[in-house]
Amino acid sequence: MAKVLCVLYDDPVDGPPSGYARDGLPHLERYPGGQTLPTPGGIDFTPGELLGSVSGELGLRRFLEGQGHTLVVTSDKDGADSEFDRELADADVVISQPFWPAYLTAERFAKARNLKLAVTAGIGSDHVDLDAAIAHGVTVAEVTYCNSISVAEHVVMMILGLVRNYLPSYHWILDGGWNIADCVARSYDVEGMHVGTVAAGRIGLAVLRRLAPFDTHLHYTDRHRLPAEVERELNLTFHPSAQDMVPHCDVVTINAPLHPETENLFDEALIGSMKRGAYLINTARARICDRDAVVRALESGQLAGYAGDVWYPQPAPADHPWRSMPHHGMTPHISGSTLSAQARYAAGTREILESWLSGAPIRDEYLIVDGGKLAGTGAHSYSVTAR
Ligand code: NDP
Numbered sequence: 001m002a003k004v005l006c007v008l009y010d011d012p013v014d015g016p017p018s019g020y021a022r023d024g025l026p027h028l029e030r031y032p033g034g035q036t037l038p039t040p041g042g043i044d045f046t047p048g049e050l051l052g053s054v055s056g057e058l059g060l061r062r063f064l065e066g067q068g069h070t071l072v073v074t075s076d077k078d079g080a081d082s083e084f085d086r087e088l089a090d091a092d093v094v095i096s097q098p099f100w101p102a103y104l105t106a107e108r109f110a111k112a113r114n115l116k117l118a119v120t121a122g123i124g125s126d127h128v129d130l131d132a133a134i135a136h137g138v139t140v141a142e143v144t145y146c147n148s149i150s151v152a153e154h155v156v157m158m159i160l161g162l163v164r165n166y167l168p169s170y171h172w173i174l175d176g177g178w179n180i181a182d183c184v185a186r187s188y189d190v191e192g193m194h195v196g197t198v199a200a201g202r203i204g205l206a207v208l209r210r211l212a213p214f215d216t217h218l219h220y221t222d223r224h225r226l227p228a229e230v231e232r233e234l235n236l237t238f239h240p241s242a243q244d245m246v247p248h249c250d251v252v253t254i255n256a257p258l259h260p261e262t263e264n265l266f267d268e269a270l271i272g273s274m275k276r277g278a279y280l281i282n283t284a285r286a287r288i289c290d291r292d293a294v295v296r297a298l299e300s301g302q303l304a305g306y307a308g309d310v311w312y313p314q315p316a317p318a319d320h321p322w323r324s325m326p327h328h329g330m331t332p333h334i335s336g337s338t339l340s341a342q343a344r345y346a347a348g349t350r351e352i353l354e355s356w357l358s359g360a361p362i363r364d365e366y367l368i369v370d371g372g373k374l375a376g377t378g379a380h381s382y383s384v385t386a387r
Contacts, residue, residue, distance in 0.1 A: 002357065003070045003114070005091035007084055008054050009100035010075045016055045024048050025340050031145045032206065035365060038143065038347035041354055047343035052097055058121055058346045060095075060353070067357065077102045078313075088112045093356070095119045095349060099333040101127035101314055109136050117356050121349045122147060122336055125368045126258040126285055130382065133369045140369040141362050143348030144377050145202055147336030151283050152206035154309065154335030155253050159211070161329050162279045162305035163190050163251070186304070186327075191215050196249035198242045198265070199256035199284075200226055201381065207253055208234055221245045246270060251279045254308075258285035259383045268293040271302060282308035283335050295325045303327075309335045 025048045030036050045051055045059030052058070057073050064071045072091075076083040077100070084102050088094070092114050096102035104118055109132040118128050120142035133140050161167060169183035195211055196219035197204040205226065208218050212234050220226070221239045231238065239245035242265060246252050252274065256262045266280065266289040274280070280303055282289055291312070297303040307329030311320060314333055322330055348366070355362045367376030374382055 001068045001070065002092040003072065003087075003090060004060070004064055004093040004095065004353070005084065005087045006058060006060065006071060006073045007077045007094070007096040007100065007102035008052055008056070008058070008073060008075060009097070011053045011055050012050075016053070017050055020048060020339070022048070025343060031202075032149070033202075035145050038146070038344060038351045040347050040350040043347055043350060045343075045346060048339050050339065051342040051346045052099070052121070052337050056342075056346075058095065058349055060346075060350060063350060064353070069357070075100065085111075088115070090114050093117045093119065093353070095121055096127065097337065097345075098122045098124045098127060099314070099337050103313075104128040104132070106132040109133065109138065112136075117141070117352075119349055119352050120368075121345045122341075124257060124285065125378075125382075128368075130369055130374070130378070134372055134374075137372050138369070139356070139362070139367070139371075140378065141352050141366045142368055142377070143345040143352070144365045146344040146348050147338070147341035148202035149206055150338050150341040151203045151255075151335045152210060155203070155207045155255070155281055155283055156210045158281050158283070158307035158329055159195070159251055159253065159279065160190060162281070162307050162327075163188050163193070167329055190251075193217070193250040194219060194248055195251040195253070196220060196239070196245045198245070198252065198254045198262075198288075200236075201255065203283075204253070204255035205230070207255065208236065219245050219249055242266075243270060243273065246274045246278075249278060250275060251281070254280075254282040254284045254288055256284055256288065257381050258287055261383055262288050264288070264290055266290060266293070268296070271297045274302070276302055277304040279303065279305045279307075282306070283310060284308075286310045286312040291321065295321045298325050298327050305329065309333045 044062040050056050054073055054075050061071050072087050074083040106129050115138050118138055118140045123142050125140050125142050128140050165187040172179050194217040197207055198221055200220040200222045218234055219237045221242050271293055294306050305327045309331045310333055352362055364376040368378030
């Protein structure tokens with residue numbers, strides 16, 4: 001019997017919701033591009049309910065305990081005396097979400113002698129030391145596509161929010177004011193702007209598709225080029241590198257995984273090569289940007305705005321400089337954890353567990369590391385330091 005250790009974010013401050021703003025969720029047939037939504041044998045939750053916090057348990061308890069397995073759920077994840085650290089010693093499976101990541105470091109892998117499977121209930125397994133997972137023969141899987149469109153929508157919202165100066169204008173209303181000049185002195189139209197994405201995978205391409213109707217000029221860079229018909233359809237300009245692309249852009253959105261090639265990519269030099277007054281949106285991973293270079297660029301006016309939902313570490317400490325820098329539109333890490341996305345990644349996590357517990361193969365598109373090497377989606381999108 002397996003011990004499953006699940007790390008989830010805390011419940012709302014007033015406790016689990018007693019009701020919801022809407023009844024149910026829209027029905028989706030499949031993801032763009034044709035991949036099917038998660039296909040577990042069954043689910044024990046109501047889609048549209050809060051599943052990603054401790055009381056929601058990703059809807060897994062009845063399923064796991066019904067088969068005789070043990071489920072431990074905690075939000076206490078950091079430090080050597082955390083519940084996560086204590087329970088890890090004999091856990092077979094760890095589940096965690098990027099929004100509230102249980103950092104699986106090389107030291108933790110060394111302690112977790114039973115660990116065989118690390119599941120990311122979401123997308124982005126950079127909180128797992130993939131070199132260590134490979135060395136210890138641990139399978140790493142994530143629920144590919146579960147929240148890609150959720151994030152793309154958040155990116156579009158943040159681009160519009162920054163360019164049109166939405167949040168400061170909203171604050172004038174909260175403060176009882178009507179200061180139109182203060183609101184519009186930093187407000188522009190997106191129409192006609194050059195918008196570029198670093199990476200045009202599921203999220204990056206979805207952002208491009210959603211921005212095309214705004215009559216923007218669209219740019220991208222990626223390790224692999226998109227099909228020619230997609231480039232034509234969206235009138236895309238391809239650039240061989242971020243260095244080549246960003247000087248042309250008024251808005252840059254980062255949609256690449258964090259791995260050794262992308263870590264610290266947006267440093268002082270790259271940000272300095274952007275147009276003065278460009279906007280930078282990063283919903284990918286915080287460490288793709290140099291934290292202090294972002295702050296300096298906002299203070300100097302090199303960047304007109306920065307927004308995103310990814311921080312390092314997570315949760316961000318109260319004195320993290322991105323909380324107080326000028327002209328930012330940061331949120332906590334929420335873009336991929338809408339109630340809509342939670343239903344998909346809870347079902348996907350259940351599908352992965354059902355496969356693994358029954359000895360059936362995990363869907364290739366969910367795999368990041370398997371059999372001691374990068375596999376599936378991981379082999380395509382990630383790199384490790386050892387390679
Ligand atoms: P995909 O795997 O579909 O796309 C990632 C793309 O990044 C691929 O096209 C890949 O290229 C490309 N890429 C990898 N390395 C580089 C590089 N060095 N330069 C340029 N392009 C590169 O992933 P998603 O679009 O679904 O997600 C992207 C990232 O967004 C995730 O890894 C995660 O970090 C983040 N994310 C954030 C969420 C949030 O809640 N804020 C939720 C979900 C994801 P190729 O495949 O061509 O090699």
